[in-house]
Amino acid sequence: MGDFGRTSVHNALGAGAVADILLWKNVYGGVVVLIVSTVFWFLFERGGYNIVAFVANNLLLLVVILFFWAKSATLLNRPLPPIPELDISEESVLIAADEMQVWINHAFSVARDIAVSGNLKTLIAVVSSLWLISYVGSFFNFLTLVYIGILLSLSIPFLYDKFQAQVDSKLVIVHKITNFISRKANVILQMIPSTHKQKTQ
Template identity: 45%
Template sequence: MADHEESKIESVMEKITEKLHGDNSSSSSDSDDEKSSFNSKIIGSLEGKSLFTRFSVVANVSADVFLWRNKKISAGSLGGSTAIWVLFELLEYHLLSLVCHGLILVLAILFLWSNATTFINKSPPHIPEVYIPEEPVLQFATALRIEINRAFAVLRDIASGRDLKKFLSVIAGLWVLSIVGSCCNFLTLFYIVFVLLHTVPVLYEKYEDQVDSFAEKAMVQFKKQYAVFDAKVLSKIPRGPLKDKKKV
């Protein structure tokens, strides 16, 4: 009787163990599937949506960095960009020289370490395999292709002459960007933009009410000035054939 009870208890314990292992394996497989399809779902959600929606998705992903919600990552990215800017801009270091010197240093350390282990009777260090996975590269290329195609579509729409206001805004923006580009090189401009991304969102989140109030007043003044400019200049410009076709 006791042996029969013990066998029952053992069978119940085996069933519980099998159930737990099955749940763990299924949950781990599900988590692996979710991780592998996470980036593809993000990219798929970006395609076919408006610019504001796609910007919101990207902003949610990078909010921890630019809003300093994860201070270690934010400080690391800003410190790394500052170090790169100091190396290449202030110290006038070259990218090819930096890569070669870095590889020389790493290879020398690993070579000496591997040979030193034979004298101290220890196993040589394990050098991990470094390779670029295919899936993230393809996902990045797909997302970049979508954005480039959208930019070409926007430029084509602007050049078609349908919206004079948008055309003048783009021309003014490119002109200002060309002036800024003539004052500093690309690396300095990229560093300035990177620093602004780490400071402006935080300041806006802190002083949101004051900034919104000032922006509303500035927008009202801009609309007034644009109305005067439209009445004196834009309204006197002859309309293109596309606008005539719309009226017909």
């Protein structure tokens, strides 16, 4: 299948808990993500709630409840609030840093590919993606875009995993057409300076 070999979608997504949710192997996790994101979108987008005020008010309520719970527990000789020790492990920080490093290095690689190597194919892909994001973003606000992104994340990987063979066959054709157009465009761009030099001579 060319560049689109039979790669496991689950492995491509990291083969972890996130991959299980995106591919609906963890149905409970997928349902929770879908319901929570829908409730948040409805509250803040349709209900008119302000997200900063909502978070601050809920944190204020939580702190007050915990304070009075702790005081009453001391007076009535009851157990204290069951709050676990919140401690981020060094391993978690290193994993997050490694993940960020991969994305940042990829962004630098794309920028270098465009600015230094003059890769027209990469330039077209980046410009098209940014234009599409800008165009879609003009119709929705940020919260709605995030919600749409969650919905797409919960549907596209799942559908691709189910119909990978059919999709890959179409992607091979698109890939060949894109390469053909890119080669023709590079040939035209290489001919422009030489034509200009012939006219000046």
